[in-house]
Amino acid sequence: MAEPSGGGCGAGFDLGALTFDEYIALPGSQAAIDLGLIDEPSLLAGLAHFDHNGDLTVCVQNVPGWQISHKPFAIYMYNVVDNSASTG
Numbered sequence: 001m002a003e004p005s006g007g008g009c010g011a012g013f014d015l016g017a018l019t020f021d022e023y024i025a026l027p028g029s030q031a032a033i034d035l036g037l038i039d040e041p042s043l044l045a046g047l048a049h050f051d052h053n054g055d056l057t058v059c060v061q062n063v064p065g066w067q068i069s070h071k072p073f074a075i076y077m078y079n080v081v082d083n084s085a086s087t088g
Contacts (some may be wrong), residue, residue, distance in 0.1 A: 008083040009059035017083040020047050020056045032076035052082040059083050 009017050015026075023029060024040060032038050050058050061079040 010081075013059040013061045013079075013081070015060040015062055015078070017057050018060050020044055020051075020058075023047060023058065023060060023078075023080075026060070026078065028076040028078060032073070037073060037076065047080065050080050050082055053084045055083065057083045 018026075024033075024043060029043060033040060033043070047058055058080040059082070063077075063079050
């Protein structure tokens with residue numbers, strides 16, 4: 001098992017533990033909102049699905065392959081898990 005990198009995140013989560021507000025401010029999130037692909041309430045609802053401990057914080061991973069994916073919205077996405085998931 002990967003050692004936590006801080007904030008309860010596994011080592012692969014290069015952006016670390018981010019609050020929902022910090023996630024909304026990420027370039028991919030902002031671009032998707034600005035382009036009208038998603039609105040902030042919907043994005044927050046999606047994050048809440050992964051926030052099992054209810055602290056409004058998730059671990060975030062930038063996935064380089066997603067920028068060149070054949071899936072049209074992948075360029076705006078990040079991998080997220082709850083910030084307590086890797087701490088047991």
